[in-house]
Amino acid sequence: MDLDPVFLSRLQFAFLISFHIIFPSFTIGLGAWLATIEGARLVTGNPLYRRVFDFWLKVFAVSFGMGVVTGIVMAFQFGTNWGVLAQKTGSIQGPLLGYEAFTAFMLEATFFGVMLLGRDRVSPRFYFFACCMVSLGTMFSSFWILANNSWMQVPVGHSIVDGRIVPADWRQIVLGSVMMVRWPHMLLAAFLTTGMCVTATGAWYVLRDVHRAEAGVMLRWGLGLVAAMIPIQLFFGHLTGLYVLKHQPAKFAAIEARWKTQQPASEVLLAIPDEKSERNLYAIEIPKLGSMIASGNWTAKEIGLEAFPKEDRPPVLIPFFGFRLMVGMGLIMLAVSWFGNVLRWRGRLETTRWFLWGTFLAFPTGFVAVLCGWFTAEVGRQPWVVYGLLRTKDAVTPSLTTGDVLFSLSTYVLVYSVVYSFGLYYIYKLLHEGPTADAKAIPGATGNRPLAFADNAESATGGKLRPEG
């Protein structure tokens, strides 16, 4: 791999989007969780739910703020580094991403402000309504991102005029069949990510013997929600696999590390794919299972990477391991949530310490699954940036030099390490402290400044709140 502008731009995009996606996936889940728990409070009147809500609202505010900061950087990447892509597909991708920005603004400008600052100023019913709208808003945001990415994976509803890819049928572009599978897959991934974090936080408090009442709520609700959602997610994951098989057979072969066309095809459970010799080292395979998974019978022929010209093949290593890690994380979530519910049913949930430790350590499973899933989808789409229409190497801004991108990439790495360490440290402090002090806005907080809202008397960085000036 040469350090050319294409490779470095890909690296830069991967770096920036990876550090961005963590926060939106967390906030989409948190938005839904907050609406759920506020709804439960409205129905039952249980004040415990209010304390749990107030606590997670602070975490939500900080993650939302971090998502906005890293999102602004993303808004410029398509132009700075992928100028040809922007020029050729801008009339399709531009409006889709424009709608995403619109959605996010509407959210900040309306119900998010109510949610952060309006608790005492509006009726409980309206407050719950605002929570639902914020949750819907985060989901709509992801809708546009997934519509855009699904179009890049399987372009539909366009025509080509003078070498440009222009929209012909917006309905197909926005509501295509691929999108309708991938969007729920991403939403469920976000819900599960947050579900695991809520559950793990509950387990952490029980282990430390603090905030026992709130911890019980988090554990029970978290385990219940994850247990209910994970089978649905596995089903949508399966549907996602089917679209890949149908529309992107080379990606499918890469995920399966299937070099040769086989009939019947075996399933490689684990191996080290060797791209040079085009075979798998130390492979653990199950005969015929590959045909069953892809085609639903034990005898079908499954095509391998050899069926594609070399210049049309994606890399194998990242899709292969990315996919397996993602599935592995899903299985851990399944095990933790179902076993946890068994323990709960037997009344031993809060006393089985080894299980609580396991649950606590499982907090990043959702994040890992989201990242690995996206790595699989994006690297598997290579060498295309818009599948079948535009190659990644042809999409980069032609005037870019290696020095430009080396400089920008190292600057972003430096800046993100500063911003990220403080953001994460701050979230860690909030989580560690738990549901204690009431949220108190610092002066000048608006819906646009969620970080200001999330402050409270105990400062994140060990200092004091400023005196009233």
Add this chain to the structure above:
Amino acid sequence: MEPSNLALFWAGVLACAILLYAILDGFDLGVGILFGTTKDEAHRVRMMDTIAPFWDGNETWLVVIGAGLFAAFPDVYAVFLGAFYLPVLLLLVGLIFRGIAFEFRFRSERMRRIWDGGFFLGSTLVAFVQGAAIGAMMRGIPVTNGQFAGTPFGWLHPFAILTGIGLVLGYALLGAGWLVLKSEGELRDWAHRRVVWLAAGVLVVLALAFTITFDYSVLARSDLQTRRWGLAFPAIGVLALAALAVGVHRKRHDAVPFAMTVLFFVAAFLSLGVMFWPYMIPYSITVGQAAAPDASLQFLFYGGVVVLPAIAAYTIGVYWVFRGKVRKGYG
């Protein structure tokens, strides 16, 4: 290629967004620049107070501009961001550091110096690269096959450096006007004294830029010759600055310095408009050539007519809630 009505609509929306952005983020960037020129902690706290509720909303318009360009004028989005690769990087880094300073400075005594430095340097950097980009645009952007065809540092010409410095001083002037408008007592007087010097500074820098470093041959590529009436705009701008430089605002209403500076910015913006039209990337890509197909502009239109008024209403609402002089900080 004649632009369609939809293309004109979106060009108009973007023009308004750019002007609004320059004025709104201009004053809070300007306060950030002035922030670095005082060591007085009481002043600093008050300065932050005057912009704390507004700065993030002001930057919203920058994202409207980015997203709007990508959606409605993808060619301009691609060429502009390609041509200004390093300045855009510096802009984003500057915005991030000044943004986090708002959230972190009050949370840490030990780290305060670092956040304060980031706040001042970030604000200055953002203003400088924006000004330099405007200067580089006036000199024209080389384009081949719809892509930027220049070099990474092509924008860094002496003229662009001077316009960069000019905008740093111009934003500082807006910031000083804002401080006069929003504060009382010592800080108000402090800002008042700076208005005069900043206005004079902007005039001097612009005079230098246009006498020594500007290559007037590029005007032949613009359509300015056919619009000589447009020269009224720079004249208005210079008059507004000159009035501030000689101190007509003294002993008048506290809104006068800010209003005069806004007048200068509007006049400067219209001057650029007269110089650039019909080009969006001077002097290579016109509005008509750059516009996305009407199918895209139409699709975007439905969202725009709902969202843009909502953002505007929200902005007005925030300014209304936090109206008047800052007395004891906003609670």
